[in-house]
Amino acid sequence: MATNFDNYFKSAFTVDNVIFGFDEGDLKVLLIKRGEEPHIGEWALPGYFVKTDEDLDAAAKRVLSELTGLTNVYLEQVHTFGSVNRHAFGRVITISYFSLIKIDNYTIQPSSIALQAQWHTVNGLQHLAFDHDAILGSCLQRLKWLVKTRPVGFELLPPKFTLTELQHLYEAILRCPLDKRNFRKKILSMNLLVDCDETQEGVAHRPAKLYKFDRKRYNKLVDQGFNFELKETPTKKKNTVELSS
Amino acid sequence: MATNFDNYFKSAFTVDNVIFGFDEGDLKVLLIKRGEEPHIGEWALPGYFVKTDEDLDAAAKRVLSELTGLTNVYLEQVHTFGSVNRHAFGRVITISYFSLIKIDNYTIQPSSIALQAQWHTVNGLQHLAFDHDAILGSCLQRLKWLVKTRPVGFELLPPKFTLTELQHLYEAILRCPLDKRNFRKKILSMNLLVDCDETQEGVAHRPAKLYKFDRKRYNKLVDQGFNFELKETPTKKKNTVELSS
DNA sequence: GGTAATTAGTGTAAAAAATGCACTAAGGGG
DNA sequence: CCCCTTAGTGCATTTTTTACACTAATTACC
Numbered sequence: 001m002a003t004n005f006d007n008y009f010k011s012a013f014t015v016d017n018v019i020f021g022f023d024e025g026d027l028k029v030l031l032i033k034r035g036e037e038p039h040i041g042e043w044a045l046p047g048y049f050v051k052t053d054e055d056l057d058a059a060a061k062r063v064l065s066e067l068t069g070l071t072n073v074y075l076e077q078v079h080t081f082g083s084v085n086r087h088a089f090g091r092v093i094t095i096s097y098f099s100l101i102k103i104d105n106y107t108i109q110p111s112s113i114a115l116q117a118q119w120h121t122v123n124g125l126q127h128l129a130f131d132h133d134a135i136l137g138s139c140l141q142r143l144k145w146l147v148k149t150r151p152v153g154f155e156l157l158p159p160k161f162t163l164t165e166l167q168h169l170y171e172a173i174l175r176c177p178l179d180k181r182n183f184r185k186k187i188l189s190m191n192l193l194v195d196c197d198e199t200q201e202g203v204a205h206r207p208a209k210l211y212k213f214d215r216k217r218y219n220k221l222v223d224q225g226f227n228f229e230l231k232e233t234p235t236k237k238k239n240t241v242e243l244s245s
Numbered sequence: 246m247a248t249n250f251d252n253y254f255k256s257a258f259t260v261d262n263v264i265f266g267f268d269e270g271d272l273k274v275l276l277i278k279r280g281e282e283p284h285i286g287e288w289a290l291p292g293y294f295v296k297t298d299e300d301l302d303a304a305a306k307r308v309l310s311e312l313t314g315l316t317n318v319y320l321e322q323v324h325t326f327g328s329v330n331r332h333a334f335g336r337v338i339t340i341s342y343f344s345l346i347k348i349d350n351y352t353i354q355p356s357s358i359a360l361q362a363q364w365h366t367v368n369g370l371q372h373l374a375f376d377h378d379a380i381l382g383s384c385l386q387r388l389k390w391l392v393k394t395r396p397v398g399f400e401l402l403p404p405k406f407t408l409t410e411l412q413h414l415y416e417a418i419l420r421c422p423l424d425k426r427n428f429r430k431k432i433l434s435m436n437l438l439v440d441c442d443e444t445q446e447g448v449a450h451r452p453a454k455l456y457k458f459d460r461k462r463y464n465k466l467v468d469q470g471f472n473f474e475l476k477e478t479p480t481k482k483k484n485t486v487e488l489s490s
Numbered sequence: 491g492g493t494a495a496t497t498a499g500t501g502t503a504a505a506a507a508a509t510g511c512a513c514t515a516a517g518g519g520g
Numbered sequence: 521c522c523c524c525t526t527a528g529t530g531c532a533t534t535t536t537t538t539a540c541a542c543t544a545a546t547t548a549c550c
Contacts, residue, residue, distance in 0.1 A: 005257040005294075005334070005335050005337065008257045008294045009257070009294065009295070009296060009297040010255035010256055010257050010258075011255055011256065011258060011295075012250040012253045012254070012255050013254070013255075013256055013258075013327075013338060049250075049253045049254065050254065050256075050327070051254055052254040052336070053329055054329070055327065055328050055329055056325065056326075056327040056328075056338070077324060077325065079322060080301065080322065080325045080340050082258075082295070082300065082301040082340070083300050083301075084298055084299070084300055089250070090250050091297070092250065093258060093301075093338075095325050095327070
């Protein structure tokens with residue numbers, strides 16, 4: 001199909017994918033070291049050009065699966081960045097996505113993109129190539145909002161997990177401590193977890209119960225428009241507002 | 246600047262702007278009647294191609310000001326739509342924005358875009374050109390979320406307004422009735438409104454007090470991370486969840 | 491085998507927020 | 521002057537949130 005837009009400015013398009021994982025109590029993001037100019041040697045978000053006949057979501061999925069081999073992953077478009085000078089070699093507009101993966105499932109795929117892929121702890125990350133700091137920032141903000149609004153945390157955990165692991169995940173994303181009893185009460189009251197009738201093994205303390213996420217029930221509640229909001233409880237801090245002045 | 250991306254697919258890209266207004270108790274959106282193929286004669290969102298040296302937000306602002314003459318308007322990027330076949334004449338990726346304007350300020354600008362611009366009540370709108378139904382839908386959803394989260398409603402009202410007008414605005418956006426006493430309590434407790442010491446004129450009933458939005462105080466509270474959440478109160482409906490099965 | 495160390499798991503009371511509800515007040519129109 | 525219309529106001533009940541400390545189960549170590 002020859003386009004009729006020959007007189008209009010056209011731009012190259014990429015997708016950049018903020019791939020989140022959770023390991024050792026920390027929120028991680030998968031970055032690749034750039035092997036070419038510009039920004040050679042700097043860490044960057046995995047991304048690639050969108051193809052002629054490819055939908056945007058499909059491009060994001062492709063980037064993810066080329067890198068990790070995973071499909072069927074939580075993926076969401078976040079924001080589009082298109083400043084005139086964001087790429088030194090010409091105008092490139094990028095559509096940012098984030099995805100949530102279970103880090104255990106991740107095995108590096110031999111591919112051109114993935115030559116230098118590595119997980120990085122999100123907190124305290126160095127400067128990234130291009131405007132990827134801003135992209136990561138906006139995805140983090142979205143994830144923070146999402147986790148308070150929908151029970152997506154499960155996407156980042158192995159199929160069976162303990163409530164403490166889940167709490168640590170929430171704490172890592174929200175970056176605030178939560179009260180154990182209140183957290184459990186709230187999570188369990190949603191009835192989204194199924195007790196596996198199993199316990200942790202190989203730990204040097206009382207083993208915790210393992211739970212699974214009940215996706216069917218979740219989908220049902222979503223259909224009913226149920227509100228999953230989870231309010232944070234930054235222990236020992238009042239959230240009062242100055243009404244004076 | 247000659248780009249280095251000659252080997253990559255490039256696409257034309259546009260911004261589409263969902264311009265919301267509020268009048269006669271209804272949420273409105275400004276649409277234009279297409280004067281050319283494809284979709285000639287259908288109603289569409291105002292939008293235009295982004296220029297070579299133009300940032301995305303700037304393009305959205307340009308579309309808005311060419312059409313309405315307004316600048317300094319609430320504007321937010323929402324989502325990018327880029328299905329391969331969304332435009333019959335070639336691939337066009339569009340970045341959608343929405344803006345909130347005070348409908349009184351709107352005077353149609355003589356411009357090529359605006360030949361056939363008209364306000365339409367959002368509720369019960371007919372089919373729009375291209376995928377503009379989906380674009381409008383996502384902007385509506387975002388507005389709904391925003392109005393519950395931030396006091397942006399004021400952007401749609403004249404500088405001085407009554408609490409009843411404000412309530413009707415919220416009801417129009419959220420599409421549910423609110424309790425008058427609870428709504429007023431909640432809104433006033435945020436201390437964002439200033440009593441103008443004036444009342445309505447020319448109404449055939451008890452005149453209402455006029456209020457102004459206190460933007461300074463709002464900015465202050467935003468800095469403090471204050472939570473403006475306003476929960477809806479769909480009168481006489483319990484929000485209980487089935488815990489069985 | 492006993493004890494120390496470590497994390498799991500549990501309930502209640504107080505405070506804050508949300509909800510439901512109905513009458514009086516003020517002005518214009520006839 | 522009465523009627524109509526919308527403005528404006530408070531309280532009691534229910535629900536949600538918050539703060540908080542001890543016992544239980546297991547391994548490691550001596």
